[in-house]
Amino acid sequence: MELFALSDVPEVREGDDLAAIVEDRVDLRADDVLCVASTVVSKADGRTVNLDDVTAGDRARAIAERLEAITGEAKDPRFAQVVLEESNDLVMEAPFILSETRFGHITVNAGIDRSNVPEADLLLLPEDPTGSAERLHEELGVPVVVTDTCGRPFRHGQRGVAIGWAGMPASRDWRGETDRDGRELGVTVESVVDELAAASNLLAGEGDGGTPFVVVREFDFGDHGGSDNLFREYDDDLIRQALQAWEFPG
Amino acid sequence: MELFALSDVPEVREGDDLAAIVEDRVDLRADDVLCVASTVVSKADGRTVNLDDVTAGDRARAIAERLEAITGEAKDPRFAQVVLEESNDLVMEAPFILSETRFGHITVNAGIDRSNVPEADLLLLPEDPTGSAERLHEELGVPVVVTDTCGRPFRHGQRGVAIGWAGMPASRDWRGETDRDGRELGVTVESVVDELAAASNLLAGEGDGGTPFVVVREFDFGDHGGSDNLFREYDDDLIRQALQAWEFPG
Ligand SMILES: Nc1nc2c(ncn2[C@@H]2O[C@H](COP(=O)(O)OP(=O)(O)O)[C@@H](O)[C@H]2O)c(=O)[nH]1
Ligand SMILES: Nc1nc2c(ncn2[C@@H]2O[C@H](COP(=O)(O)OP(=O)(O)O)[C@@H](O)[C@H]2O)c(=O)[nH]1
Ligand SMILES: [Mn+2]
Ligand SMILES: [Mn+2]
Ligand SMILES: [Mn+2]
Ligand SMILES: [Mn+2]
Incomplete structure (x- = not known):
């Protein structure tokens, strides 16, 4: 699996055609996944x-x-x-x-x-990052992951996550598969779009790199089920319920 | 940046020499990072x-x-x-x-x-994944990240994270750097070991793949400060405080 950032990407402005910017800079292959920093999706959509x-x-x-x-x-x-x-x-x-x-x-x-x-x-x-990913996926023909950098509980710092995706499932579903000894797996749903977003962030960076587009080449999803259920709903998210019930003492 | 899993890795048993298993299968280069699934570190350490x-x-x-x-x-x-x-x-x-x-x-x-x-x-x-990473790093000469797959709040599914690391800082510290327009950055600390762990998990998988070792080649940390402060302490972790104060209603 190989990752590379597209170079010479201009400053993106409202109305810009992101698919054309990509196509001018790389010949995408059928087994590529395109990761796009949400910043440039938002800029193209005029979300200022x-x-x-x-x-x-x-x-x-x-x-x-x-x-x-x-x-x-x-x-x-x-x-x-x-x-x-x-x-x-x-x-x-x-x-x-x-x-x-x-x-x-x-x-x-x-x-x-x-x-x-x-x-x-x-x-x-972006208003609807999955919608944006779908449009780019239709134009470019490869799976697209829209990323953002954000923090998470329990750990310092931030890392890339997926906020929208199209052309591939969000997760590999390992349910029904077995481990090396024929036992049921403990980990059942692997959020590959988040793992792709994290990987692409290693190249996109957070600063003035000018590299919002990262191509992941030869990622193999493998022969697994898929799931698009990435964001937990309130009823299904105990941590959120706990946080909403809590009051900051100050 | 390129990632590949080592092949033909045997079942790891207590006392096995992980560095030798790696060295027998790849000529590591100075710019490689080795990601190792914690499972095999634990097996070698007899943590059953x-x-x-x-x-x-x-x-x-x-x-x-x-x-x-x-x-x-x-x-x-x-x-x-x-x-x-x-x-x-x-x-x-x-x-x-x-x-x-x-x-x-x-x-x-x-x-x-x-x-x-x-x-x-x-x-x-592993009892001390960073200690294990340090030993592997000394033996192999490249940065080492020990990974596990685990869940996280707010999102379904699991993804690879770093639980130990050596030979490189846990995070890129972007503080003091500026964006494309000379403004201060919003994202300041990027957990690159987590991003590397997530990337390597795309190849290691969760099942019977037999691929606990993933080499990341030509990852460029870049000219940034570093930080090893990955796990939040209690006093510094409001989400944990909120969760500990909460009682599951049932
Ligand atoms: N070429 C180019 N790069 C941009 C533009 N906006 C942001 N970037 C780059 O995109 C990458 C990610 O930027 P960041 O602000 O972290 O985006 P976010 O993670 O989506 O919030 C960095 O390399 C930025 O320099 C743009 O309009 N044009
Ligand atoms: N060759 C080999 N592969 C193993 C061994 N134990 C686990 N694996 C593989 O290592 C990868 C990660 O396994 P997993 O159970 O998800 O490890 P964890 O994420 O560290 O808990 C999978 O490809 C497993 O098949 C072992 O002893 N030998
Ligand atoms: Mn952002
Ligand atoms: Mn970012
Ligand atoms: Mn595990
Ligand atoms: Mn795993």
Whole structure:
């Protein structure tokens, strides 16, 4: 399996044709998977926001005040407003906002970025990353994974995850298969789109690399079942239930 | 960047020399990273347990009874006993046991496996995966990442993560670097060992593949700071605090 980033990718602007940018830079093969940083999907879709265009409501103002009191740092209530608008539901509101995005992904500040956004204050995540992946998949003919970099419980730091995918299942389903000794497997559902996103992030990086597109060549999904069930629903997510029941002591 | 699994790896037994198994199968290069599934590290270290040798204490019996009542499935109190012995601290005890292993990793059932373990009932995680990685790194001369497959909050399924590493920092520290427009970065600490573990899991798989060793060739860490701070401490982990404060309603 080989991974490489596409080079000489321009600054992406609203309306840009991402499939054409890719096709101009690589002859994709049938066994390739294309990983795309959500940043450029959002830019192509015009998902920028300027804070001057935002009016904070009561809830956003209350959240920003509380975060200001906790952290001792100025918090813009208009930013909290945008996070609320991008969220189905809040999982935690202090000491940082953890929420479920419209498409079911749980992340800090609804995944809104301030880096690598030249022409506006904020860049929202794509409205429907799987829809975006589907369009790119149709145009390019290979599986597409839309990635973001985000944190996770229990561990420091961040890593690449999939937020949308098309042309392949999200997970390899190992149920019904056996281990080396014919016993049932403990691990049954392997989130390969997350593993692909993590791998591609090793090349995309977080800074000024200019490498939002990474091709994974000769990844072998293998002869397994597949599943597209990546984001847990509330009823099925005890950790989220525990967090929503909890109140930050401060 | 290229990844390949070593082939013709034998069944690993207590006392086996993993470095020799690797060296017999590949000429490692200076820019390689070796990812090793923890299963074979544990096997070489003899970390197997037979339930007949375990006596469950009161706490393990209480936990197993509760889990039996909740799930309607028989639960062996001796298994709960082993999980307790492998744990520094429990994060949740129902409806499944989530705990911190001795070396700081939070995972279900202390990461104890029943798959790919021919000669015993259970396989524990390595006692000190970073120590194991250090020994392999000294013998092989390349960075080593010890991996496991485990679940995570908010998402279905499991994926590869690092539980030990040596010869390279756990994370790329992007602090002080800037984005394409000279602005400060939002993502500052990228857990590259987790990203490498996820990538290698795409080739190692969960079943009878027999491929616990994956070489990552030409991964470029780049000119960044590094950090080895991967597992959050209790005081620094709000999600864990919230979970420990929570009581499963059932
Ligand atoms: N060429 C190019 N690279 C970009 C652009 N926007 C972001 N990048 C690069 O894409 C990669 C990922 O950027 P990042 O901000 O971490 O995106 P995210 O993980 O999707 O939030 C980095 O190498 C950035 O330099 C763009 O418009 N053009
Ligand atoms: N050759 C060989 N492969 C093994 C052995 N034990 C496990 N594996 C393989 O190692 C890979 C990872 O196994 P898994 O049970 O998922 O390990 P874990 O992720 O570390 O818990 C799979 O390809 C297994 O078939 C062994 O003793 N010898
Ligand atoms: Mn982002
Ligand atoms: Mn990123
Ligand atoms: Mn395991
Ligand atoms: Mn595994």
